[in-house]
Amino acid sequence: MGEGRAKDEISPVADRVLRVLLPIAMLALGVALWELVVRVGGIPPYVLPSPWLVFSTLVSDRALLSASLLVTLTTTLQGFLLAAVGGVGLAVLFNQSRLIEYSLYPYAVILQVTPIVAIAPLLLIYLPQQAAVLACAWIVAFFPVLANTTLGLNSVDHNLVDLFRLYGATRRQVLFDLKLPAAQPYILGGLKIAGGLSLIGAVVAEIAAGSAGAGSGLAYRIVESGYRLNIPRMFAALLLLSLAGILIFFALSVLSHLMLRRWHESAIVREV
Amino acid sequence: MIRCDRNVPVGSSKSGTPVVALRGVGKSFANDVVALERLDLDVWSGEFVSLLGPSGCGKSTALRIIAGLSEPTRGKVEWVEAQGAYAAGARRIGFVFQEPTLMPWATVAANVRLPLKLAGLAADAPARVDAALARVGLSGFAQSYPRELSGGMKMRASIARALVTETNLLLMDEPFAALDEITRFRLNNDLLGLWESLGKTVVFVTHSVFESVYLSQRIVVMTRRPGRVFTELSIDAPHPRDERFRTSADYAGYCRRVSEALACASAGTDEAPTGS
Ligand SMILES: Nc1ncnc2c1ncn2[C@@H]1O[C@H](COP(=O)(O)OP(=O)(O)OP(=O)(O)O)[C@@H](O)[C@H]1O
Ligand SMILES: [Mg+2]
Numbered sequence: 241m242g243e244g245r246a247k248d249e250i251s252p253v254a255d256r257v258l259r260v261l262l263p264i265a266m267l268a269l270g271v272a273l274w275e276l277v278v279r280v281g282g283i284p285p286y287v288l289p290s291p292w293l294v295f296s297t298l299v300s301d302r303a304l305l306s307a308s309l310l311v312t313l314t315t316t317l318q319g320f321l322l323a324a325v326g327g328v329g330l331a332v333l334f335n336q337s338r339l340i341e342y343s344l345y346p347y348a349v350i351l352q353v354t355p356i357v358a359i360a361p362l363l364l365i366y367l368p369q370q371a372a373v374l375a376c377a378w379i380v381a382f383f384p385v386l387a388n389t390t391l392g393l394n395s396v397d398h399n400l401v402d403l404f405r406l407y408g409a410t411r412r413q414v415l416f417d418l419k420l421p422a423a424q425p426y427i428l429g430g431l432k433i434a435g436g437l438s439l440i441g442a443v444v445a446e447i448a449a450g451s452a453g454a455g456s457g458l459a460y461r462i463v464e465s466g467y468r469l470n471i472p473r474m475f476a477a478l479l480l481l482s483l484a485g486i487l488i489f490f491a492l493s494v495l496s497h498l499m500l501r502r503w504h505e506s507a508i509v510r511e512v
Numbered sequence: 513m514i515r516c517d518r519n520v521p522v523g524s525s526k527s528g529t530p531v532v533a534l535r536g537v538g539k540s541f542a543n544d545v546v547a548l549e550r551l552d553l554d555v556w557s558g559e560f561v562s563l564l565g566p567s568g569c570g571k572s573t574a575l576r577i578i579a580g581l582s583e584p585t586r587g588k589v590e591w592v593e594a595q596g597a598y599a600a601g602a603r604r605i606g607f608v609f610q611e612p613t614l615m616p617w618a619t620v621a622a623n624v625r626l627p628l629k630l631a632g633l634a635a636d637a638p639a640r641v642d643a644a645l646a647r648v649g650l651s652g653f654a655q656s657y658p659r660e661l662s663g664g665m666k667m668r669a670s671i672a673r674a675l676v677t678e679t680n681l682l683l684m685d686e687p688f689a690a691l692d693e694i695t696r697f698r699l700n701n702d703l704l705g706l707w708e709s710l711g712k713t714v715v716f717v718t719h720s721v722f723e724s725v726y727l728s729q730r731i732v733v734m735t736r737r738p739g740r741v742f743t744e745l746s747i748d749a750p751h752p753r754d755e756r757f758r759t760s761a762d763y764a765g766y767c768r769r770v771s772e773a774l775a776c777a778s779a780g781t782d783e784a785p786t787g788s
Contacts, residue, residue, distance in 0.1 A: 399613040402581045406607050407630040407677075417629070421617045503617045503657045 289472040294479065297472040305461065305473075309480050312442055312457035315370075316488070319377020320438040324431055326378065327385025332415065334386075335393045352383040356441055360448035369449055373457075376445035381438035388430030392423025425504050428496040435488040443481065458484075529592050530554035531681065531713055532578060538586030538738075539573050547573040549738035550587070555681075555715055560707055562716045562724035562731045564770065566778040570739030571717040572610055575683050578715065579605050606679035608687040610717075612666035614658040620669050621645070621654040627677040644672040647702060649695070664691045671699070675706065682714045688723065700726060701754070708751055721774060725766045726758060733773045742777035745770055 250258070271291045277283070278290040285293055298305065330348065334341035356376055363372040396419055404414050420427075446459035458477045465473040500507035532555045539548040547570040555561060555578070563571045576582040577589060591603070606627075614623045621641055628637045645651050648668035658666055667690050674682065688696045704727060707714055718724050724731050728747055735742045747766055749757055757763055 397613065399609050399611060400615060402576075402579075403607065403609070403613055403626075404630065406579060406581065406605055407627045409630045413630055417626075418615070421615065424617065503659060505659075508659070 286469050286471050289475055293472050294475040298476040298479065301473055301476060305458070305476060305480060308456055308458045308461045308477065309484065312439075312446065312459065312481070313484055315373050315377055315442040315446075315457065316439045316484070319374055319381055319441055320431075320435055320488075322374070322378045323381035323385055323434045323438055327382040327430060327434065328389050328427060330382075331386050331389035331393060332420075334390060335419065336411070336415070348383060348386055351379055356380050356444050357448070360445050363445070364449050373442055373445040373449065376448075377438040377441035380441035380444075381434040384433040384437065385427070385430040388426045388433075389423055392426025393419045395426070396422045425496075425500055425506060428492075428499060432489070432492045432496060435492045436485055439481070439485050439488060529557070531557045531592060533590045533592060534574070534577065534584075534587065535590060536587035537574070537577060537584040537589065539570065539577065539582070540585050546738040548577075548584070549740050551734075551740050553732060553741060555713060558711050558713055560704075560714045560716065560727060560729050562718055562728040563734060564718060564721065564724050564731055564774060565734030565739060565742075566736045566774075567719065569734045569736050571734060572685050574734075574739065575607075575685050575715065575717055578681075579607055579683055581607075603681065604677065604679040606674040606677065606682040608671055608674045608682075608684040610685040610689075612658070612663075612670040614666060614669055614673075616658050619655050619657055620650060620661070623658065623669055624673045624676055626673060631677065633677075640676050641672075644676040645669075647675060648672045648699065664695065667691065668695075668699070680712060682712050684714065685717045686719065687716075689719070696723070697758075703727065704751065704753060721767055721770045725763060725770055726753065731770055733770070733777045735777045743773050745773060 275291050278288055289297070330344070334345060356379060359379065360372070360376050363375050366372075367375060400418060400422075401414070404418050409417070442457065443459040446457040447463055449460070458481050461477045462474050462481075465471070465477065497507050502508075534551050534553040537548055537551040537553075538546070540546045551570075551574060553574070563574060565571050573582065577584050580589075614620075615626070618626075624641045624644055625637050628634065628640065641654070642651070645654055648671050650665060650668055650672060653661060653665065653669075658669070661669065667687060671684075671687055674684070688699055691699065700723065703714075706712070716724070716727060725747055729751075731745045731747065733742045733745070734740065745766075749760075749762055749766070
């Protein structure tokens with residue numbers, strides 16, 4: 241996290257303050273400019289709502305929007321957990337058996353390279369809506385976990401592998417005491433990507449399902465508000481989605497930091 | 513002017529049977545590097561033998577082949593006493609790699625405990641880990657992580673890990689190369705003490721003439737790559753050895769002879785004129 245330090249010569253405290261203050265200042269500036277443009281230009285809300293109107297919509301529609309947020313977050317979280325378990329599980333399986341890896345890996349790649357927007361409508365035909373949405377979140381999110389974990393499991397220090405062999409470690413011990421701990425930074429990197437992607441997967445599926453009308457997640461609200469020309473609510477829902485994404489990213493960053501802070505180069509603050 | 517003699521009474525100074533013998537071992541890698549060629553080496557039960565040779569001559573490779581971590585491309589490794597303690601399953605080999613080879617995600621104590629954990633010996637593990645750490649002077653760093661240690665401290669942790677289990681063959685690959693003289697001397701003495709009291713068989717790789725003379729009963733000098741045995745010298749000074757030996761005229765004499773042999777071996781004069 242400390243790569244900024246070498247760029248400019250500032251004291252660590254000032255550096256930390258600036259890190260927080262500068263983005264906030266940029267945000268305030270942007271919002272003020274937006275408000276100004278809307279007011280001075282007299283732009284009607286159905287073309288571009290002012291930030292203030294978006295905020296008051298957020299408050300007035302809070303019951304509806306928070307219910308939708310909960311739906312989307314639940315789907316995202318479930319998709320993410322499935323992706324984490326599925327990605328790590330598949331990677332471990334591939335690592336243990338070449339035959340399984342050769343048989344299945346190409347299909348994991350195919351699943352990944354086929355755009356999810358194109359798969360979603362099909363899934364909606366064959367699966368119940370909730371399952372389809374979940375499947376979408378899973379499909380987009382599991383591959384980075386799989387790919388990163390595979391890389392991590394294969395990146396173990398060869399001398400350590402030899403050492404385990406020398407001391408007669410079982411396959412199980414090699415996996416749990418050597419490979420998985422060594423792969424931790426990679427797994428956490430994969431999870432960080434998967435968090436954002438599972439939100440995208442959930443949103444894509446909700447939008448695809450939108451016309452079917454049964455959904456109630458945030459993305460569905462955006463589509464629905466679009467049909468009704470309720471632009472302020474579109475913006476409010478979009479804001480919530482973006483906040484959800486930020487929240488997920490932060491939660492995973494904190495998790496990663498907590499797990500790696502004692503030993504991994506990426507998480508330690510160098511004392512020079 | 514050094515005369516390069518190559519009077520090799522291979523293994524003749526020893527009685528009994530070797531524990532393990534390399535017979536005409538050759539090792540070439542996929543990139544066409546021939547690391548070892550026709551290497552013959554006997555390791556006798558309970559002895560302290562050093563492999564001495566120029567950098568890149570295949571010392572680490574030879575050690576890995578003895579440990580069974582690497583397969584020779586030619587020749588074979590014979591476990592002569594293939595029953596009892598040295599049977600394929602029961603063989604307890606301790607290995608100190610040239611690099612510390614610690615698990616970065618585990619504390620020093622957890623790293624040292626590893627061999628016990630893998631062997632399922634959890635019962636008296638804490639006491640043994642403490643003892644091993646104390647032996648290498650790392651008692652205060654049990655809960656530190658490897659990245660918080662200096663290079664030499666990491667190496668000492670790695671040595672502690674090799675000492676924590678009962679081994680009957682200890683293979684050490686330049687374990688003290690990164691240490692300061694004081695620590696190195698202390699660990700030299702500790703290792704000798706351990707060897708004398710426990711009767712382990714030790715194969716010790718080093719590039720230090722002085723260290724090899726101080727520690728070993730026998731020094732095997734290897735030629736530069738492709739590595740093979742250039743000559744063997746036995747160091748007949750009695751054990752236990754201590755600082756008096758280090759400052760004795762005998763020691764200086766041995767060091768000079770070993771240095772000369774090493775110089776000849778390194779010069780690539782494998783089939784050098786014997787001066788006659
Ligand atoms: N895995 C490998 N792949 C290819 N070549 C290798 C490999 N390991 C060792 N070698 C080569 O084999 C030769 C002997 O290597 P080795 O590590 O045994 O030397 P060494 O005697 O231990 O040297 P040093 O004293 O510097 O540690 C070297 O030339 C090296 O380039
Ligand atoms: Mg070496």
